[in-house]
Amino acid sequence: MLGMPAGELALFAAMIIAGGIATGLLAGLFGVGGGAVIVPVLYEVFRLMHVPEEVRMQLCVGTSLAIIIPTSIRSFRAHLARGNLPVAILRRWALPIIAGVVIGGLIAAVAPPSVFKASFVVVATLLGFKFLFGTGHWTLGSQLPTSRVLMTIYGLVIGLYSALMGVGGGAVSTVILTLYGQPILPAIGLSAGAGVLISLTGTVSFMLAGLHDQALMPPLSLGYVSLIGFVLMAPVTSLVAPLGAHIAHALSKRKLEVAFGIFLLLIAVRFVFSLIG
Numbered sequence: 372m373l374g375m376p377a378g379e380l381a382l383f384a385a386m387i388i389a390g391g392i393a394t395g396l397l398a399g400l401f402g403v404g405g406g407a408v409i410v411p412v413l414y415e416v417f418r419l420m421h422v423p424e425e426v427r428m429q430l431c432v433g434t435s436l437a438i439i440i441p442t443s444i445r446s447f448r449a450h451l452a453r454g455n456l457p458v459a460i461l462r463r464w465a466l467p468i469i470a471g472v473v474i475g476g477l478i479a480a481v482a483p484p485s486v487f488k489a490s491f492v493v494v495a496t497l498l499g500f501k502f503l504f505g506t507g508h509w510t511l512g513s514q515l516p517t518s519r520v521l522m523t524i525y526g527l528v529i530g531l532y533s534a535l536m537g538v539g540g541g542a543v544s545t546v547i548l549t550l551y552g553q554p555i556l557p558a559i560g561l562s563a564g565a566g567v568l569i570s571l572t573g574t575v576s577f578m579l580a581g582l583h584d585q586a587l588m589p590p591l592s593l594g595y596v597s598l599i600g601f602v603l604m605a606p607v608t609s610l611v612a613p614l615g616a617h618i619a620h621a622l623s624k625r626k627l628e629v630a631f632g633i634f635l636l637l638i639a640v641r642f643v644f645s646l647i648g
Contacts, residue, residue: 429480
């Protein structure tokens with residue numbers, strides 16, 4: 372990358388910055404880390420940098436998790452300041468989420484890219500339809516389960532999903548909470564808090580997992596994390612995240628649900644085209 376013409380380098384930087392703006396808005400608006408935007412942007416950048424196919428997707432996912440760190444922290448703080456963070460639930464999920472991320476990092480290091488994409492299509496489609504067409508009948512209960520085992524499983528699923536997709540876990544955690552009768556804004560706030568745990572744990576996991584492939588990495592990379600991608604995108608996403616949180620509080624509950632559903636279905640369509648392309 373350092374040896375590329377100035378025009379191409381400027382184009383790469385512009386793509387990453389544009390993706391960073393979209394990522395920051397999504398992080399604050401929906402409590403998601405924005406990996407669904409970051410990963411495809413980075414994939415094209417790394418393709419043009421001639422990063423080998425066998426490590427390209429892992430590098431995208433690991434770098435995405437690193438970029439999400441400051442974004443998730445700012446989104447988390449913005450929702451916390453507005454009183455939207457159910458701290459007790461976050462504490463119950465903390466260790467299972469971390470464990471799920473570590474497991475996901477190990478799987479992501481060896482699984483083919485199609486596994487990540489297909490999984491994302493299924494999950495995003497189901498969740499998107501739930502928010503677009505679901506009503507009060509789409510529930511699993513009026514309150515979160517008291518079963519420690521079930522809550523642990525939910526935390527593991529959130530962490531595993533996030534590590535495989537390079538996302539902050541907001542989509543799954545938000546839906547789980549709303550299916551149990553939790554209001555959408557506190558659910559989004561908790562998702563932002565979970566994103567902090569996921570991004571920090573995931574970044575370290577992917578750095579360590581990629582050390583054996585260090586020779587295949589582009590310049591200024593540590594394991595499956597590109598420090599160049601992190602430096603260019605992270606500041607933008609971090610600065611824009613509070614604006615997304617502000618917009619979330621200006622929308623009605625139903626408008627926020629519809630926007631979230633459309634967002635998820637657009638992600639699913641993007642990955643479908645990626646699989647068949």
